[in-house]
Amino acid sequence: MKEDKFIGVILIIFSVFMYTQTLDFPAAVFGTMGAGFFPKILFTLLALSGVALTIGGWIRDRKQAKAMDGRQKASGTESWKKFKASLKDHSLVIISFFFVFGYILFMEYFGYMIATLLFMLTLMWFLAPKGHKGIPLIIIVSCAVTFIIYFSFQELLQIFLPEGILF
Secondary structure, three states: OHHHHHHHHHHHHHHHHHHHHHOOOOOOOOOOOOOOHHHHHHHHHHHHHHHHHHHHHHHHHHHHHHHHOOOOOOOHHHHHHHHHHHHHHOHHHHHHHHHHHHHHHHHHHHHHHHHHHHHHHHHHHHHOOOOOOOHHHHHHHHHHHHHHHHHHHHHHOOOOOOOOOOO
Protein backbone atom coordinates (compact mmCIF):
# COMPACT_ATOMS: atom_id res chain seq x y z
CA MET A 1 0.00 0.00 0.00
CA LYS A 2 1.22 3.46 -0.81
CA GLU A 3 0.31 4.71 2.67
CA ASP A 4 2.54 2.10 4.30
CA LYS A 5 5.49 3.07 2.12
CA PHE A 6 4.93 6.76 2.84
CA ILE A 7 4.67 6.29 6.61
CA GLY A 8 7.64 3.88 6.56
CA VAL A 9 9.85 6.43 4.81
CA ILE A 10 8.75 9.15 7.26
CA LEU A 11 9.64 6.84 10.18
CA ILE A 12 13.06 6.15 8.70
CA ILE A 13 13.81 9.85 8.12
CA PHE A 14 12.56 10.79 11.60
CA SER A 15 14.57 7.99 13.23
CA VAL A 16 17.79 8.91 11.44
CA PHE A 17 17.35 12.58 12.36
CA MET A 18 16.62 11.79 16.01
CA TYR A 19 19.48 9.26 16.18
CA THR A 20 21.91 11.94 15.00
CA GLN A 21 20.59 14.21 17.73
CA THR A 22 21.51 11.60 20.36
CA LEU A 23 25.15 11.71 19.28
CA ASP A 24 25.50 15.02 21.14
CA PHE A 25 24.27 13.57 24.44
CA PRO A 26 26.83 13.63 27.24
CA ALA A 27 28.91 10.58 28.02
CA ALA A 28 28.15 8.45 31.05
CA VAL A 29 29.08 9.97 34.38
CA PHE A 30 28.02 7.17 36.72
CA GLY A 31 27.44 4.19 34.46
CA THR A 32 28.74 2.83 31.19
CA MET A 33 25.63 3.38 29.08
CA GLY A 34 25.31 7.15 28.97
CA ALA A 35 22.27 9.27 28.31
CA GLY A 36 22.09 8.40 24.61
CA PHE A 37 22.09 4.63 24.97
CA PHE A 38 18.37 4.05 25.40
CA PRO A 39 17.24 6.60 22.75
CA LYS A 40 19.69 5.11 20.24
CA ILE A 41 18.15 1.68 20.74
CA LEU A 42 14.63 3.07 20.37
CA PHE A 43 15.40 5.04 17.20
CA THR A 44 17.22 2.07 15.68
CA LEU A 45 14.18 -0.13 16.32
CA LEU A 46 11.88 2.57 14.94
CA ALA A 47 13.98 2.85 11.77
CA LEU A 48 13.93 -0.93 11.34
CA SER A 49 10.15 -0.87 11.74
CA GLY A 50 9.98 1.82 9.06
CA VAL A 51 12.10 -0.32 6.74
CA ALA A 52 9.84 -3.33 7.34
CA LEU A 53 6.73 -1.23 6.73
CA THR A 54 8.16 0.22 3.52
CA ILE A 55 9.24 -3.17 2.17
CA GLY A 56 5.88 -4.73 3.11
CA GLY A 57 4.01 -1.93 1.33
CA TRP A 58 6.21 -2.29 -1.71
CA ILE A 59 5.60 -6.05 -1.86
CA ARG A 60 1.83 -5.60 -1.49
CA ASP A 61 1.81 -2.95 -4.23
CA ARG A 62 3.66 -5.30 -6.58
CA LYS A 63 1.19 -8.11 -5.86
CA GLN A 64 -1.78 -5.78 -6.42
CA ALA A 65 -0.25 -4.47 -9.66
CA LYS A 66 0.13 -8.04 -10.95
CA ALA A 67 -3.46 -8.81 -9.96
CA MET A 68 -4.72 -5.66 -11.71
CA ASP A 69 -2.88 -6.32 -14.98
CA GLY A 70 -5.94 -8.04 -16.38
CA ARG A 71 -8.35 -5.49 -14.89
CA GLN A 72 -8.83 -1.80 -15.50
CA LYS A 73 -6.60 0.49 -13.41
CA ALA A 74 -8.30 2.75 -10.83
CA SER A 75 -9.23 6.22 -12.01
CA GLY A 76 -8.07 9.43 -10.31
CA THR A 77 -11.34 9.89 -8.42
CA GLU A 78 -11.23 6.31 -7.15
CA SER A 79 -7.66 6.84 -5.97
CA TRP A 80 -8.71 10.07 -4.21
CA LYS A 81 -11.61 8.26 -2.51
CA LYS A 82 -9.26 5.50 -1.37
CA PHE A 83 -6.82 8.11 -0.05
CA LYS A 84 -9.56 9.92 1.90
CA ALA A 85 -10.82 6.61 3.31
CA SER A 86 -7.26 5.72 4.32
CA LEU A 87 -6.84 9.08 6.06
CA LYS A 88 -10.07 8.49 7.94
CA ASP A 89 -8.93 4.99 8.94
CA HIS A 90 -5.56 6.29 10.13
CA SER A 91 -6.76 9.53 11.72
CA LEU A 92 -6.03 8.35 15.28
CA VAL A 93 -2.45 7.50 14.31
CA ILE A 94 -1.94 10.88 12.64
CA ILE A 95 -3.36 12.75 15.62
CA SER A 96 -1.22 10.63 17.97
CA PHE A 97 1.89 11.82 16.09
CA PHE A 98 0.85 15.41 16.82
CA PHE A 99 0.48 14.49 20.49
CA VAL A 100 4.03 13.09 20.46
CA PHE A 101 5.43 16.26 18.91
CA GLY A 102 3.56 18.33 21.50
CA TYR A 103 5.02 16.10 24.20
CA ILE A 104 8.53 16.76 22.94
CA LEU A 105 7.92 20.51 23.03
CA PHE A 106 6.32 20.37 26.48
CA MET A 107 9.21 18.31 27.86
CA GLU A 108 11.66 21.12 27.14
CA TYR A 109 9.62 23.67 29.09
CA PHE A 110 7.89 21.64 31.80
CA GLY A 111 10.29 18.74 32.32
CA TYR A 112 9.74 15.01 32.27
CA MET A 113 7.25 14.63 35.12
CA ILE A 114 4.68 17.23 34.08
CA ALA A 115 5.03 16.69 30.31
CA THR A 116 4.76 12.90 30.57
CA LEU A 117 1.82 13.04 32.91
CA LEU A 118 -0.06 15.48 30.64
CA PHE A 119 0.88 13.49 27.53
CA MET A 120 -0.30 10.19 28.95
CA LEU A 121 -3.50 11.62 30.38
CA THR A 122 -4.53 13.37 27.16
CA LEU A 123 -3.50 10.59 24.78
CA MET A 124 -5.16 7.85 26.83
CA TRP A 125 -8.32 9.93 27.19
CA PHE A 126 -8.30 10.69 23.46
CA LEU A 127 -7.79 7.04 22.44
CA ALA A 128 -10.22 5.59 25.01
CA PRO A 129 -13.56 4.38 23.68
CA LYS A 130 -16.15 7.15 23.64
CA GLY A 131 -18.55 6.95 26.56
CA HIS A 132 -15.89 5.06 28.50
CA LYS A 133 -16.10 5.78 32.20
CA GLY A 134 -12.52 4.78 32.97
CA ILE A 135 -11.14 8.23 33.76
CA PRO A 136 -10.03 7.18 37.27
CA LEU A 137 -8.17 4.23 35.70
CA ILE A 138 -6.54 6.55 33.14
CA ILE A 139 -5.37 8.84 35.96
CA ILE A 140 -4.02 5.96 38.04
CA VAL A 141 -2.18 4.33 35.12
CA SER A 142 -0.72 7.65 33.93
CA CYS A 143 0.56 8.55 37.39
CA ALA A 144 1.94 5.06 38.05
CA VAL A 145 3.74 4.70 34.72
CA THR A 146 5.19 8.21 34.93
CA PHE A 147 6.51 7.56 38.45
CA ILE A 148 7.87 4.07 37.62
CA ILE A 149 9.78 5.34 34.60
CA TYR A 150 11.07 8.34 36.55
CA PHE A 151 12.20 6.16 39.45
CA SER A 152 13.78 3.57 37.13
CA PHE A 153 15.85 6.13 35.28
CA GLN A 154 16.73 8.41 38.21
CA GLU A 155 17.47 5.85 40.89
CA LEU A 156 18.24 2.55 39.18
CA LEU A 157 19.98 3.63 35.96
CA GLN A 158 21.35 6.94 37.31
CA ILE A 159 20.17 8.69 34.13
CA PHE A 160 18.76 12.12 34.83
CA LEU A 161 15.58 13.12 33.02
CA PRO A 162 14.83 16.65 31.79
CA GLU A 163 13.65 19.05 34.48
CA GLY A 164 12.41 21.78 32.14
CA ILE A 165 13.05 25.47 31.82
CA LEU A 166 9.98 26.71 33.71
CA PHE A 167 10.25 24.42 36.75
